[in-house]
Amino acid sequence: MATNKTQRVTMSDVARRAGVSRTTVSFVLNDKPGAAIPDETRRRILEAIDELGYRPNAGARALAANRSGWFGLITEIVTGPFAAEVITGAQSRAWSDRRFLLIAASEGDPAQEAAALDQMLEHRVEGLLYATTWHRAVSLPKAAREVPTVLVNCYDAEGELPCILPDEVSGGYRATRRLLDAGHTRVGFINLDPAIPAAIGRREGYERALREAGITPDPSLVIPGWATADGAYTAACELLDRPAADRPTALFCGNDRMAMGAYDAIKERGLRIPHDVAVVGFDNQELIAAYLRPKLTTLALPFEAMGTKGVDMLAALAAGQPLDTHRVTIDCPLLERSSV
Amino acid sequence: MATNKTQRVTMSDVARRAGVSRTTVSFVLNDKPGAAIPDETRRRILEAIDELGYRPNAGARALAANRSGWFGLITEIVTGPFAAEVITGAQSRAWSDRRFLLIAASEGDPAQEAAALDQMLEHRVEGLLYATTWHRAVSLPKAAREVPTVLVNCYDAEGELPCILPDEVSGGYRATRRLLDAGHTRVGFINLDPAIPAAIGRREGYERALREAGITPDPSLVIPGWATADGAYTAACELLDRPAADRPTALFCGNDRMAMGAYDAIKERGLRIPHDVAVVGFDNQELIAAYLRPKLTTLALPFEAMGTKGVDMLAALAAGQPLDTHRVTIDCPLLERSSV
DNA sequence: GCGCTTTAATAACGCGCGTTAGTTCCGTGT
DNA sequence: ACACGGAACTAACGCGCGTTATTAAAGCGC
Incomplete structure (x- = not known):
């Protein structure tokens, strides 16, 4: 050639x-x-x-029309299932609209983040998606205000930017409800760090489901597992070692890795899953949930949908349309496997 | 604002x-x-x-200078650990060079692939990276010839395009050698589909290691596990049920999921890992390898390095420099855990 | 004072395209 | 015969920038 x-x-x-x-x-x-x-x-x-x-020539076109066609997507890390799902969702939605995604990873480094943002602005992105690995508050560099921005899986403390969040409350509700529907009345909850939004929201959902079922939430059944398998193991031991009449017959865990820890504690005591103790996880980490014995029933964080919705909102903003909802929450679907 | x-x-x-x-x-x-x-x-x-x-304005700049600064990266899927690692490697190398990656997923659909390619050419990418999930031959749409192209984890049947491949032979050699070094002399090999490059290369390395150690390879110790845990389980059973004097004391598995199957077969027989039977996997699927009991010693496919190298080569090609090597192979590092 | 080189800066063109303001041509009505 | 309106097209400008050719000023030896 x-x-x-x-x-x-x-x-x-x-x-x-x-x-x-x-x-x-x-x-x-x-x-x-x-x-x-x-x-x-x-x-x-x-x-x-x-x-x-x-x-x-897309570039020349953009220059003449004053419309770059780019959206920027900043994530913390590219590796890892979460970011990949957000990318997938955003990507497919964007391409179907003949728009393109300029993807960058901050690797948690503010300098890299700023550099990425600079590059995106130089490329005249028409909108910015900012996604985090876990649900929390963030504060963006000032430069981000130069362009419509939507937060994914996070929110800004000032509450100025539109954001898309997993519906933690309905997630907690759904998980608990599933266990109640299976006949359980004493549901232990091994929670994440109680200070983070996911923990707060899920607990709210958990308690609502209990109350709806006519059960008064027992605070001593809720123990933080601090997001690790070991922590959850300890917490599960504490719950399972209560007097038999008082012992939970079901455990709702803050994430799948914590469910692994709970599995260990349960099996160690000669109890069977789900016969003696049912378990529900959170996050749907495929490689854990699908390979645990028995397979883990868990809730999925709707990352792909969040990515899609993010581009939706950006497209609207870039077109100058007002947003109907400033803060969008998306349901966490329950994936039934064999642990309930 | x-x-x-x-x-x-x-x-x-x-x-x-x-x-x-x-x-x-x-x-x-x-x-x-x-x-x-x-x-x-x-x-x-x-x-x-x-x-x-x-x-x-990066766009105007590109137009005037006739240098878009873009490289294109086409993968089969964005989700999944493999693609993510390639992206990470390519991305970081590209950004450090003030170049940018236009990423697209074909989802295995030729139409989407063609569309992605079109868009990339319209954006005047200066080079194209084409990455697959597993090591195999591919044939690209003709349009790809319009721009320097480097294949990652695949090669074209005509052998015209430069490619970057994992060094399967040295991988097989390294795995086997590790087992030999641990004192094993009868090493079973539960291989992938024997027709694919990974299986062929690794077997070559496996046999070379044996010969180097003065052991004549025994073909009956090599059984295809067809890339699934179940298949590997069956294959492992066959190997482990040989008469004791003839039974392998070590198993080299084509991937980590297969190693899971092998684990099951081993444990079922009351044998201990690594004491009675040592196991080496392949692929380093974190969530499997790190959570199996005992943790799995395995080889990692160098996806990130392949992504980095890919951009390296593209940069050279785009600058008009000739490539020193048309076909680059990258070592698969051994990750020591506890199964040997 | 004069030529000459170096330094400091600029006018003007082109990259490939979208777009506005015209222009030309043709058929119709009277 | 003439004006007229629409259909079919085009010339020309500008998008924001890189780059080349050119100019103006300054320094220098004589």
Whole structure:
């Protein structure tokens, strides 16, 4: 292929070949409303495009139209299932709209984050998606205000930016409800760090489900497992070693890794899952949930949907439309496996 | 922020503010060699840039300089640990070079793949990275020939395109060697589908290690596990049920999931890992390898390094430099855990 | 004072395209 | 015959920038 560094085909080439002006070519390419182009002319132009293998230059186009077509997506890490799902959702939604995603990872480093943001602004992104690995408050560099921004899985303390969050409350409710429906009345809850939004929301849902079922929540059944398998193991031991009449017959765990710890504690005591103790996890970490014995019933964080919705909102904002909801929550679906 | 749709700051604004011409500003921005700019002038310009909050327009820049700065990366799926690692590697290498990655997923659909490629060419990518989930032959759409292309984890049947592949042979060698070094002499090998490059290469390494140790490879110790845990379980049973004097004391498995199957077969027979039977996996699927009991010693596929190297090669190609090696192989490092 | 080189800066063109304001041509009505 | 309105097209400008050719000023030896 000697066509490497030679000049590429441009719109003028197409125009010349089709015997029309460049303007006309542009009109058919964007099928400009109000432009009357006879079929014959249109055909000739399309033919020329095909013969020459012409491809519009997206950059030049963006410059002339003052519309870059880019959205930026900043995540903390690219690796890891969470970010990947957000990317997948955002990506597919964006491409279907002929928009493109400029993806960057901050790796938790403010300097990298700032650099990424700079690059995005230089590329004139029309909107910015900012996603975190876990649900929490963030504060963005000032530069982010230059462009419509939507937060994914996080929110800003000032509450100025629109955000998309998992519905922790309904997640906690759904998990607990599932266990209640299975006949359990003493449901232990091994929670995450009680100070974080996920822990607070899920506990709220947990208690609501209990009350709805006519059960008064027993605070001593709620123990933080501090997000680790070991921590959850300890917490589970504490719950399972209560007097038999008082012992929970079901455990709702803050995440799947914690459920692993709970599994250990349960099995150690010769109890069976789900017969003696039922377990529900959170996060749906495929490689854990699907390989534990028995397979773990758990709630999925809707990362892909959050990515999709994020681009939705950005598209609206970029088009100058107002947002109907400033703070969107998305349900966490329950994935039934065999631990309940 | 009323600055939303108002005109952005341009280079001319900076020039006016600094009392110089636009050209001069451009010169200091790109610190053009050969341009003599007194410190005082430079300072005034930088000051103006700062005061106005000027950001160069990457698109316009690309148009004028005829250098888009983009590389394209096409993967099969964005989700999944493999793609994520390639992206991480490629991304960090690219950004450090002030280049950017336009990422797309084909989802295994040729139509999506073609569409992605089209978009990338319209964005005038200066190079293309094409990565697959598993090591195999591919054939790219013709359009890919319009731009320097490097294959990652795959190769084209015609052998025309440069490619980066995991060194399966040395991987197989290293795994086997590790087991031999631990004193084992009968090493079973539960291989992948024997027709694929990974299986072929690893077997070659496996046999070389044996021969080097003065052991004649016994073909009956090599059984395909067909890449599934169940298949590997069956294969392991077959190997472990041989007469004691003939039974392998070590198993090398084609991937970590297969190692899981092997674990089951071993434990079922009351044998202990690694005391009675040692196991080595492949792929280093964190969530499997790190959570099996005992933790699995395994080889990692060097996806991140492959991504990095890919951008390296593209950068060279885009700069018009010839490649020293058309076909690069990268070692698979051994991760020692507790199963040997 | 005069030519000459170096330093400091600029005017002007082009990258590939979208778009506005025209222009030309043709058919119709009177 | 003429004006007229629409259909079919085009010339020309500008998007924000890199770059080349050119100019103006300053320094220097004589």
